[in-house]
Amino acid sequence: xxxxxxxxxxxxxxxxxxxxxxxxxxxxxxxxxxxxxxxxxxxxxxxxxxxxxxxxxxxxxxxxxxxxxxxxxxxxxxxxxxxxxxxxxxxxxxxxxxxxxxxxxxxxxxxxxxxxxxxxxxxxxxxxxxxxxxxxxxxxxxxxxxxxxxxxxxxxxxxxxxxxxxxxxxxxxxxxxxxxxxxxxxxxxxxxxxxxxxxxxxxxxxxxxxxxxxxxxxxxxxxxxxxxxxxxxxxxxxxxxxxxxxxxxxxxxxxxxxxxxxxxxxxxxxxxxxxxxxxxxxxxxxxxxxxxxxxxxxxxx
Ligand code: GDP
Ligand code: ZN
Numbered sequence: 422x423x424x425x426x427x428x429x430x431x432x433x434x435x436x437x438x439x440x441x442x443x444x445x446x447x448x449x450x451x452x453x454x455x456x457x458x459x460x461x462x463x464x465x466x467x468x469x470x471x472x473x474x475x476x477x478x479x480x481x482x483x484x485x486x487x488x489x490x491x492x493x494x495x496x497x498x499x500x501x502x503x504x505x506x507x508x509x510x511x512x513x514x515x516x517x518x519x520x521x522x523x524x525x526x527x528x529x530x531x532x533x534x535x536x537x538x539x540x541x542x543x544x545x546x547x548x549x550x551x552x553x554x555x556x557x558x559x560x561x562x563x564x565x566x567x568x569x570x571x572x573x574x575x576x577x578x579x580x581x582x583x584x585x586x587x588x589x590x591x592x593x594x595x596x597x598x599x600x601x602x603x604x605x606x607x608x609x610x611x612x613x614x615x616x617x618x619x620x621x622x623x624x625x626x627x628x629x630x631x632x633x634x635x636x637x638x639x640x641x642x643x644x645x646x647x648x649x650x651x652x653x654x655x656x657x658x659x660x661x662x663x664x665x666x667x668x669x670x671x672x673x674x675x676x677x678x679x680x681x682x683x684x685x686x687x688x689x690x691x692x693x694x695x696x697x698x699x700x701x702x703x704x705x706x707x708x709x710x711x712x713x714x715x716x717x718x719x720x721x722x
Contacts, residue, residue, distance in 0.1 A: 422478070426466040428636045434462060434480060436470055437639070443476045451483065463489075464635040464647060465507040465592070488538040490594060493656035501658045505594055505635050505647050510540040510587075512571075514597030514606060516547040517556055523598070527563075528710040529655045530596055532668040536660060539594070542569045544584065546602040549574040562704035565671050575605035585610045590643040596655075603648065611640055662718040666694070669711060671703055687712060 424438040424445075432452075436445045445468075451461040462468060462483055470478040486506040494502035513530040515522040527543065534541040543563055548556050560570050569587060573580035587593075588610060597603045604615030617638065638646045666672050666686060672694055680691025686708075697703040 465505045493658040508594040512542040516601040517551040544571040562706040581609040
């Protein structure tokens with residue numbers, strides 16, 4: 422039987438099989454070679470299940486993944502934590518204010534989305550709290566990227582209809598720092614959905630830092646949504662400083678135009694990217710973010 426992983430808790434998985442939820446265990450040989458810190462299956466995985474009893478089974482095979490979203494988790498040694506797989510798009514939700522939007526969080530999320538083969542989407546929530554100009558200023562650096570940008574007020578309902586349309590019949594992951602209005606937004610998409618996500622977080626994640634319970638929700642109108650409660654920080658995983666620029670789509674047309682082939686775009690003479698920032702062709706906010714991420718990645722090397 423083919424199924425989809427809804428949630429993983431330890432060695433037990435909740436699997437959607439033909440519209441119902443099954444409790445499944447992971448076949449021993451799938452666990453071989455997997456480190457203690459990671460599971461061979463992740464929320465979003467497509468799997469084959471052999472039934473053992475009523476709504477119970479054993480996961481025999483995991484199908485190849487079309488996308489994944491990881492972050493670096495810190496343990497005794499840092500390791501890759503795959504948060505979910507097989508999602509099509511990743512919505513990064515930020516509040517126009519309260520809490521103050523953090524560009525670094527948006528930029529890191531976009532880097533990991535592109536790396537993991539997910540379509541990045543930006544959602545600016547709480548637009549009711551600031552002027553339209555302030556929202557324009559916030560979105561401006563991202564306009565050149567050609568990614569969908571939504572402006573919503575989950576409280577007032579602005580933009581919710583359009584945002585919801587983008588979610589129907591697709592697999593969407595939502596990330597955002599706590600307080601940006603993710604739950605309110607999800608409630609706006611489907612009544613009760615945000616509440617469900619909060620409940621699951623309370624139940625599973627209290628007091629834990631590196632773990633987060635990722636749970637897939639099925640939308641009544643079709644599609645899946647995965648919320649990622651507890652993802653407050655996003656440490657990049659598997660990105661080398663030298664390849665960081667390849668995750669900035671707006672830098673693509675300038676590739677190979679710097680004087681030095683191994684240009685870091687930080688200080689070298691004849692840097693085409695810094696020249697493009699100076700003329701305003703590349704958004705300076707994005708470039709500054711690039712610099713900061715580059716430096717932090719170099720430090721970790
Ligand atoms: P979460 O932590 O991201 O799930 O955020 P919540 O959905 O719990 O919302 C955090 C707070 O922001 C709550 O007090 C919400 O009522 C409020 N909030 C959510 N969306 C909006 C919005 O669009 N405008 C305003 N003004 N407040 C909002
Ligand atoms: Zn350069």
